[in-house]
Amino acid sequence: MTQTVWIARHANRLDFVNPEWFLTAERRYDPPLSDDGMVQAQQLAQRLKNEKIDHIFASPFLRTVQTANAIAQTLDLPIKLETGLSEWLNPDWMTEEPERLSTPALAEQFPSIDTSYTPHIAATYPETLTQSRERSGITARCLAAEYSPQHILLVGHGASVKGAAIGLVGDIADNGDKVRLCSLFKVVRQNPGWLLELRGDTSHLTQVEQVVRFN
Numbered sequence: 001m002t003q004t005v006w007i008a009r010h011a012n013r014l015d016f017v018n019p020e021w022f023l024t025a026e027r028r029y030d031p032p033l034s035d036d037g038m039v040q041a042q043q044l045a046q047r048l049k050n051e052k053i054d055h056i057f058a059s060p061f062l063r064t065v066q067t068a069n070a071i072a073q074t075l076d077l078p079i080k081l082e083t084g085l086s087e088w089l090n091p092d093w094m095t096e097e098p099e100r101l102s103t104p105a106l107a108e109q110f111p112s113i114d115t116s117y118t119p120h121i122a123a124t125y126p127e128t129l130t131q132s133r134e135r136s137g138i139t140a141r142c143l144a145a146e147y148s149p150q151h152i153l154l155v156g157h158g159a160s161v162k163g164a165a166i167g168l169v170g171d172i173a174d175n176g177d178k179v180r181l182c183s184l185f186k187v188v189r190q191n192p193g194w195l196l197e198l199r200g201d202t203s204h205l206t207q208v209e210q211v212v213r214f215n
Contacts, residue, residue, distance in 0.1 A: 003189040005144050005168060006053065006153040008044060009161045010067040011182040012037035029087075029098030033066045040182040040205055041070035047184065047204035049074050054150035057143060059085040059157060061100055067182070068155040069110045078114040081106070084121030084139025088132035088159035097125035120146075129159060136160035137167020144168065144189070161185065169196045 010033070015021045017034040025031065033041060048071055058068035060081040068079045081103055089098065107113040121139045123132075136156065140163075143152060154164055158179040165173035168187045173196055182205060186198035 003144065003149045004052070004151040005140065005164075005187045005189075005194075006048065006051065006151070007140070007161050007164050007185040007187065008067070008071075008153065008155050009158060009179050009181055009183050010037075010059075010061075010063040010155065011040035011044065013063045013181075027062075027099045027101070029094050030062050030100040032062050037063070037181075038066070038070070041067045043204050043206065044182050044184070045071040045074040048153070052151045053077065053153050055080065055143075055147055055152045056155065057082040057085060057152060058155040059083070059087065059160060060103065060106065061087055061098075061157070062106075064155050064157065065106055065110055065113070068153075069112055071153065071155070072110075072112040077112070079110065079112050080114050080117040081119065082117075082121070082139060082143070082154075083119040083123050084135055084142075085154055085156040085160045085164070086123035087157045088129060089123055089125040089127045090129070090132075091126035094125070132159045133163030133166060136163030140164035140167045148189070165196065165199070168194045172196055173199065175199065 012034045013031045014034045015031040022028050053075055056068055056072050056077050057080045058064045072079050107115050120142045121135055161179045165185045180202055183200040183202045188195045188197050
């Protein structure tokens with residue numbers, strides 16, 4: 001039996017639309033989605049509505065949880081928060097370890113969160129890009145193996161999305177481009193390996209919502 005792993009990047013974030021938000025934010029490295037990002041997340045949910053997905057895993061950052069929540073509501077599935085899919089904890093971007101909401105606090109906002117789930121892989125500040133990709137690649141392999149042959153969705157960030165894809169199919173997943181917001185990868189298990197069927201697709205977004213920012 002084949003297994004499909006979908007990997008998606010979160011939608012547009014508030015600090016991309018309003019950079020001044022960062023200056024006064026309580027958790028400046030954990031921005032929410034912007035208004036158009038919420039629309040993008042709904043469009044991604046509609047793209048995946050008819051796909052066979054059994055489990056949703058998301059980075060515990062607010063923007064990825066919000067993106068995953070739109071999908072979870074559409075598919076009527078819980079969200080498992082997996083720190084292995086976290087943002088690249090890059091000291092050049094972040095002057096300290098990013099503060100984010102606790103799992104109980106997130107679960108109060110998003111009842112779809114499965115609070116019984118225990119993350120597989122930790123994300124440790126600071127880390128290099130190589131370490132970030134290795135961490136997310138290991139996470140993707142662990143989850144794919146543990147939940148095989150069920151189909152899973154991973155919702156992460158630019159670095160962790162690409163790292164997860166590379167972790168499954170190798171460097172063929174890296175064409176040199178950065179991962180666009182709300183883009184989608186599809187990887188299918190074909191024993192003994194994996195096949196990359198879709199890379200960085202954003203065709204589910206309307207032309208207005210096709211954001212070209214990469215960060």
